[in-house]
Amino acid sequence: MAIIVTGRLMTFILMVLTFIVMYYYMAINKEEEYNIRTLPAMTAIPEAVGRAAEMGQPVFWTPGISGSLNDSTQGPQVLAAISLLEYLTEECAKAGVELAAYCPLPDAMPLVEETMRTAYLRQGKPEEFNVEQIVFISGQSAYLSGVLGYFQRAKPASNILVGGFYYEAVVIGEAGNTIGAMQIGGTNNTHQMPFLVATCDYMLLAEELFAAGASISRNRDELGSIKGEDIMKLILAAIIGVGFLLGAAGITIVADALGW
Amino acid sequence: MGFSLANIDRRVFYWILFIALMVPFLNPIGFPIKIAENTRDLYEGITEDSVEPGDVWVINFGYGVSAWPECHPGVTVCAKALLREGAHVILMGPHTDVELTYKHLLDTAKEDFDAATYGEDYVFLGYITGGESAIAQLASNMRSVYPTDHFATQLDDIPMMQDVNTWHDVSGVLSSDTGDWGGYFLTQWQEPYGVPMAQIGIAMLGSTGIPRWLAGNYFGMSVGSRGGAELEMLIGEPGDAIIAMDSISVSHLLIVIAVIVANVGLLLERGRRS
Amino acid sequence: MSQMLKREVVYAITGIVTVIMFLEYFFFPESQAWAEIIRTWSVIIYNISLGLGAVRLTMAHSMNVQRRRENWAFSGVLLAGLAIMLLTGLAGYFMTGQQTNNAIYNWLFNWVYTPLGATLYPITGFYIFSAAYRAFRARNIDAALMLIAGCFVILSNAPVGEALWIGFATVGEWFRFTGQVPGMRTFALVGTLGMIAYGFRALLGKERGFYAGGEE
Numbered sequence: 001m002a003i004i005v006t007g008r009l010m011t012f013i014l015m016v017l018t019f020i021v022m023y024y025y026m027a028i029n030k031e032e033e034y035n036i037r038t039l040p041a042m043t044a045i046p047e048a049v050g051r052a053a054e055m056g057q058p059v060f061w062t063p064g065i066s067g068s069l070n071d072s073t074q075g076p077q078v079l080a081a082i083s084l085l086e087y088l089t090e091e092c093a094k095a096g097v098e099l100a101a102y103c104p105l106p107d108a109m110p111l112v113e114e115t116m117r118t119a120y121l122r123q124g125k126p127e128e129f130n131v132e133q134i135v136f137i138s139g140q141s142a143y144l145s146g147v148l149g150y151f152q153r154a155k156p157a158s159n160i161l162v163g164g165f166y167y168e169a170v171v172i173g174e175a176g177n178t179i180g181a182m183q184i185g186g187t188n189n190t191h192q193m194p195f196l197v198a199t200c201d202y203m204l205l206a207e208e209l210f211a212a213g214a215s216i217s218r219n220r221d222e223l224g225s226i227k228g229e230d231i232m233k234l235i236l237a238a239i240i241g242v243g244f245l246l247g248a249a250g251i252t253i254v255a256d257a258l259g260w
Numbered sequence: 261m262g263f264s265l266a267n268i269d270r271r272v273f274y275w276i277l278f279i280a281l282m283v284p285f286l287n288p289i290g291f292p293i294k295i296a297e298n299t300r301d302l303y304e305g306i307t308e309d310s311v312e313p314g315d316v317w318v319i320n321f322g323y324g325v326s327a328w329p330e331c332h333p334g335v336t337v338c339a340k341a342l343l344r345e346g347a348h349v350i351l352m353g354p355h356t357d358v359e360l361t362y363k364h365l366l367d368t369a370k371e372d373f374d375a376a377t378y379g380e381d382y383v384f385l386g387y388i389t390g391g392e393s394a395i396a397q398l399a400s401n402m403r404s405v406y407p408t409d410h411f412a413t414q415l416d417d418i419p420m421m422q423d424v425n426t427w428h429d430v431s432g433v434l435s436s437d438t439g440d441w442g443g444y445f446l447t448q449w450q451e452p453y454g455v456p457m458a459q460i461g462i463a464m465l466g467s468t469g470i471p472r473w474l475a476g477n478y479f480g481m482s483v484g485s486r487g488g489a490e491l492e493m494l495i496g497e498p499g500d501a502i503i504a505m506d507s508i509s510v511s512h513l514l515i516v517i518a519v520i521v522a523n524v525g526l527l528l529e530r531g532r533r534s
Numbered sequence: 535m536s537q538m539l540k541r542e543v544v545y546a547i548t549g550i551v552t553v554i555m556f557l558e559y560f561f562f563p564e565s566q567a568w569a570e571i572i573r574t575w576s577v578i579i580y581n582i583s584l585g586l587g588a589v590r591l592t593m594a595h596s597m598n599v600q601r602r603r604e605n606w607a608f609s610g611v612l613l614a615g616l617a618i619m620l621l622t623g624l625a626g627y628f629m630t631g632q633q634t635n636n637a638i639y640n641w642l643f644n645w646v647y648t649p650l651g652a653t654l655y656p657i658t659g660f661y662i663f664s665a666a667y668r669a670f671r672a673r674n675i676d677a678a679l680m681l682i683a684g685c686f687v688i689l690s691n692a693p694v695g696e697a698l699w700i701g702f703a704t705v706g707e708w709f710r711f712t713g714q715v716p717g718m719r720t721f722a723l724v725g726t727l728g729m730i731a732y733g734f735r736a737l738l739g740k741e742r743g744f745y746a747g748g749e750e
Contacts (some may be wrong), residue, residue, distance in 0.1 A: 005563045008452075012560045018727075022734050068391040068583075070576045072447060073440065076729040083741065106587030107580055132597075136590050139356075141326070141651035166439055167464060167658050174661040177668065178270075188725040189440075190718050191468045195662075198669035206721045207728030213741070221740040229731040233724065266671075270664040277663055291693030294703060297711075325648050326655030357648050389584075390577030397573040400565030404574055426565075452559070463691070471715045471722070486691055509694035515663055516685050519670040523681070526671050 009260040017235070022228030026221045034223035039215045041184050041202035042087075048158035048182050049091045058098035060156035061085055062147065062172070063163030064187070065140045069107045074164035076210065077188050078108050081163035082115050083213040084186075088160055089119035093128060100150065101134045104143040109136055144168050148175050155179045161196065162186035162209060173199025186212065265525025277514055284506030291509055293502070298473050299490040302458045302480025306341050306434070313346030315431035316424055321353030321361045322441035327462055328364065331436045333488030333501035334460035336368040338434050341495060343372045343381060347431070348420045352385040352406070354394075354441060359386070359410065368499070379418045386410030395441070396448040399427040399455075427453045432479075436460040442469065446477055460487065545739050552737060592616065618642065683709055 004012050025034070052059045063081035067074035085101065092099040103112050112134055120129035137146040148171070150156075159176045161169065161183060169185075169192040176183045177199055185196035186204030197203050204212055207229070214222035243254030304310060306317075319339060323331040342349050351362055362384050366373045376382055385406045388394050398405045402425050408414050415421040423429060433449055435442040435457065442459035449455040456479050459469045463484030473481040482491055485508055488501030551572055558569035595609035603609075619639060626636030672678035689695030690706020735741040 004560050008560055015730075018730055019734060022731060026735075026738070026740070067439065068580050070390070070580055071392045071444070073443060073729070074391075076732050079736070079741075080732060106590075107583035109583075109587060109590060132594060136587055136594070138584075138587055138591070139651065141654040144654050167462075167655070170665055171654075171658055171661050174665045177665075188721075188728070189468075190721045190725070191464045191466075193721070194467075195665065198665050206725035207731075210728035210732040219740070221738070222735060225731045225735050225740070229727050232727060236723065236727075268667075270667070273663055273667060274660050277660060291697045293693050294696060296707075324651065326652040328652075357643070357651075360644060360648060390580050393573045393576035393580070397570060397577065400570055400573075404570065405577070466710070467714060467718050470711060471718050474711070474715060484691075505693050509692040509697075511659065511663075512688050512692035513694050515666050515688055518663065518667040519681065519685065522667050522670065523672050526673070 026224035066164030
């Protein structure tokens with residue numbers, strides 16, 4: 001009798017291997033220094049905040065309609081967007097720039113509020129945090145209307161559009177272009193990446209969204225997990241390459257093994 | 261600075277598009293439509309040898325009223341096809357206007373639903389909330405998510421639902437999406453339990469869904485209005501999607517023309533500068 | 535002490551739930567009752583958060599009305615709408631036992647709320663149009679190649695493309711079914727690895743955003 005459910009053994013092996021490799025680089029390998037390439041979108045955030053400070057206009061942040069935090073593909077994107085919000089809020093607090101956070105997700109609201117409050121506190125300006133900076137609008141269409149209306153009224157100088165987006169990506173992105181805002185986008189939803197790329201000045205694609213926090217904090221543990229992730233990518237690429245070559249020769253052992 | 265082809269006010273395009281989209285509705289053109297392999301696979305997966313009388317299929321209305329033009333024609337064809345094969349259909353959806361979509365389906369597939377009996381051939385479970393967790397729970401225990409149908413009838417009192425409670429009892433899933441509910445069914449139904457599934461998605465989801473179809477996760481995929489039109493051709497009953505194809509043609513052609521105009525403008529500007 | 539406890543409780547819940555779901559997926563072919571409890575509670579908590587959102591909305595807009603801020607009348611309309619929909623919906627449920635079976639509720643939902651929402655969706659088409667006009671410029675070789683590929687894909691999706699020249703359909707289909715698939719699969723793979731890494735950091739308490747800046 002199999003211990004691991006049939007058809008899930010290889011997934012289990014790969015998951016455990018991923019965790020081992022990541023943990024090794026996070027906690028065990030203490031000697032090596034990790035470097036991560038600069039993410040242009042992240043280095044553009046201070047520039048975006050500076051632009052807003054010069055123009056006397058606010059900065060806008062939104063995580064997109066996503067879904068909910070308990071979605072396996074959308075939840076992590078929202079959480080990554082909130083990680084980025086922490087950094088953005090600190091920059092805005094430092095520069096004295098107003099930050100508007102439009103969040104259509106009821107289950108993410110407490111996190112957003114706590115993140116922004118803590119960021120202002122960390123900058124020594126707790127009195128500048130106003131909970132009304134955070135606007136909750138439920139429903140995709142209503143949220144989109146609210147955002148478009150805000151753009152027309154407040155004309156934010158910089159828009160940070162990171163998270164799980166659906167069709168609102170192209171609408172918000174293009175509306176931002178209409179008002180001449182500098183835009184930084186990021187999503188893991190492959191069907192919306194092209195629209196954000198077309199409408200944003202800087203972009204975080206796929207895994208860059210999840211590595212954004214690490215690229216700024218340079219925290220060793222976070223960088224270690226990204227190093228582990230990169231090693232796993234190499235391992236998977238090798239498996240794919242070997243499987244492809246063997247498959248082309250009519251040997252399906254790798255393909256069969258992946259289905260164990 | 262004067263007029264520049266590269267800097268035409270976008271409102272001009274909006275007006276041109278708005279007017280141009282109306283013309284084909286008044287004067288249909290009727291371009292021929294070629295059927296894509298992914299759509300054909302979807303249709304073959306829900307007809308003839310693929311479906312036995314009494315099989316239970318789930319149709320997920322993962323789209324709201326705003327996406328009716330893209331998703332509803334495909335769903336209409338699939339519902340008709342399944343009912344004609346004698347399958348039992350469970351209808352449900354995660355949008356708050358799912359009841360409107362259900363009623364619209366009863367209207368667009370009127371003959372087939374009039375010939376069918378509610379509770380024996382089809383059932384409408386209604387609105388589902390809770391995201392992917394709810395879809396996962398639906399696979400393991402439907403009654404924990406839907407104790408009753410949309411009309412407050414206990415599932416145990418509905419003839420076709422008496423022996424249906426888990427993924428074991430379901431022969432296939434069709435998810436029609438504007439979001440990624442197809443992805444949730446993929447990770448919670450198809451991948452762990454091997455339940456056959458297909459997606460009837462908006463055009464934006466084509467880039468995500470086609471790789472899944474090619475990999476065998478979906479047995480078929482209908483992409484946008486074009487997919488709906490192809491399904492209507494396959495079933496031999498032209499409907500809203502085929503009517504909309506001419507407008508789709510006009511809008512796509514206008515986009516290409518706009519892009520050409522923009523690039524001609526760019527070239528002229530470069531020439532002027534040099 | 536309470537700050538530490540807040541973090542530790544979050545770690546503990548995250549860790550326990552993760553282990554339970556892992557065990558269920560890998561070691562049991564059928565779903566287990568103890569895991570179903572977790573999933574059910576996940577759904578319940580999500581729905582509680584919907585109520586939380588409504589409360590927050592009410593508080594924010596009540597403040598606007600109370601202090602007569604700019605556009606306070608719109609806040610009043612929102613509060614009135616919220617109250618009407620809530621009361622009529624509940625009335626329908628308690629009087630008939632069926633979800634939202636109230637004429638006023640149904641009329642407002644079907645003829646006001648739904649058309650307003652449906653109106654926003656087509657705006658995407660217009661915005662895509664202007665985005666394509668603005669973004670598809672052959673500024674360099676890469677952009678020119680993308681532009682050409684994009685035009686083929688656009689025309690292959692519309693019947694007019696095949697009517698103009700069969701090549702549009704052939705080449706466009708190649709792009710859709712062969713050209714872009716490796717790229718999309720790559721994004722799916724790396725994106726998933728990124729999510730796994732993020733989740734792993736969150737499990738180990740190394741991800742600040744997950745705990746709302748709770749570190750330090």
